[in-house]
Amino acid sequence: MKAIIPLAGAGTKLRPHTYTQPKALIPLAGKTVLSIIVDQLRDAGINEFIFIVGYLGEKIQDYVKANYPTITAHFVYQNDRQGIGHAVRLASNIVANDEILIVLGDTICDYDVSAVINSNTSMIGVRKVDDPRSFGVAEIDCDANITHLVEKPHIPKSNMALVGIYKIKETEMLFQCLDVNIKQGIKTHGEYSITDALDCMIKNGAHVNAFKVDSWFDCGKRESLLESNATLLKKFGAKAELRPEYENTVLIQPVSIGKGCTIKNSIVGPNATIGDDTTIDFSIVKNSIIGSFSNLFDIVLDDSLIGSDTTIRGETRSLNIGDNTDIDLG
Template sequence: MKAIIPVAGVGTKLRPHTYTQPKALIPLAGKTVLSIIVDQLKEGGLTEFVFIVGYLGEKIQDYVRELYPDIKAHFLFQNDRQGIGHAIELAKDVVNGDELLIVLGDTIADYNVKAVIESETSVIGVKKVDDPRTFGVAEICNNTEVSHVVEKPHMPKSNMALVGIYKIKETAMLFECLEANMAAGIKTHGEYSITDALDCMIKKGAEFKAFKVDSWFDCGKPNTLLETNATLLKKFGARAEPSPAYENTVFIQPVSIGKGCSIKNSIIGPNATIGENTNIDFSIIKNSIIGSFSNLHDIVLDDSLIGSDTVIRGESRTLNIGDNTDIDLG
């Protein structure tokens, strides 16, 4: 079995951070969005991965090769972004008929990876939501049998949203449906959708069952990313090792402090993630994510998302700042 992780999106909702950093590499609870996904799949027994990259794809390649030298990694570039269905179709030759586990590159969820891999049928991850109109939706009968899937319906007949996890047994049929939809120009909301291909498979007789994920974390927007960071910090536990570089500093757990940080005369936490090699002095930071190689002095941050290589001096309350920024609020 191979895992496909599409990470070619530009992450427009997380700008300015995604101008210089792929969404999948934004720090989150001491890890990154991508590393949480890969670690989860590795624990389930997968060793071969296909990454569909695009915008800033070289950063994804360098990150994976450095952090995961033990996996067999393929990188395919989606230069013309036409949707997730188009991205998956690019992997046809690499897949070469093997079964697939597809996990979208911004999907973090709690589920039994091994049980999904070992399922006797194709399966789709779902989660009940209040308003399914902004999601792909699965219509389910007999508790688990998927009878129909549709992308972002105006009048949904189900509130079971597709979370972005798909185990595919009939991969030849999947690629037949993807190619047929692309040849016919069948798009949903202007893109070739994997949801349309899955529905094509169901109509052709492929058996799909739904499995409910325990939790589903949203990494797509700044406010929900901060909520996800807080939840995952509690899940993964504190990551702040005792250090002489933390002089006269109080940590209110949970927090995650990257390697090489110098933090003095400050209060950090709760729910704060600090990237590697960041210097903080005379500051209070809570409910925030701070990128790597940043310098913060005399600042008060709450509910803030700060990019890497950023310099901030002064005093503030809430900021959303991209990489390579120098701000003096004094």
């Protein structure tokens, strides 16, 4: 079993952060989006990964090599971003005829990974949503068989959204369907969709079951990323210790604080993730994600996403600031 993780998207909804940092490497609950995904799959026994990279792809490579030296890692560049279907097609030579698990690079879910990868059929993760028009949608019969898939339908016939997890047994059929769609220029919303290829498999006789994920954490936008951070801090049991070097400081759990941080005269938490080597003085930080090597002085931050190597001074704000920024609000 090989895992394919498409990571080539530009992450436009998280700008300005994704101008300098891949979305998958944004800190989340003391980890990164990518590390949560890789750890989950590795714990289930998968040790060979194909990372589809493009925008800022060298940062992904450096991160994987530094943090996961024991896995077998392949890096495939998608220089011309034409959709998830196109991205997966680029991995066909590495996959050969092995079974694959495709997990989108911003998809964090609670589910039984081992049960999915050991299933006798292809499997697609789904979750009920209020408005499925922004998602791939699965039509499912009473036996959990998927009968039809459609990408972002204007009039959905189901409210079961695809969460971005696909276990494929019939890999040869998947790549044949992708080849046909790409050669014939069959696009949905301007892209070669993995949803269209999977629906092609079903029409050609593939047996595909749906499985429901317990939780689905949205990492695509600032507001939902902060909500996911709060939930995952509780899930991982994150609890930073109050150390002597945190002079005159109160920590309100859950909090994750990186290595080498200097914190004094401050209140941190709840639901705060602080990156490595960050300095916080005379400040209050809650419900926020702060990047590494940042400096906060005399500031109150709530519901904020702050990039790495950033300096902020003065007043109360809800901020969304990218890397390498120096702001004086005094």
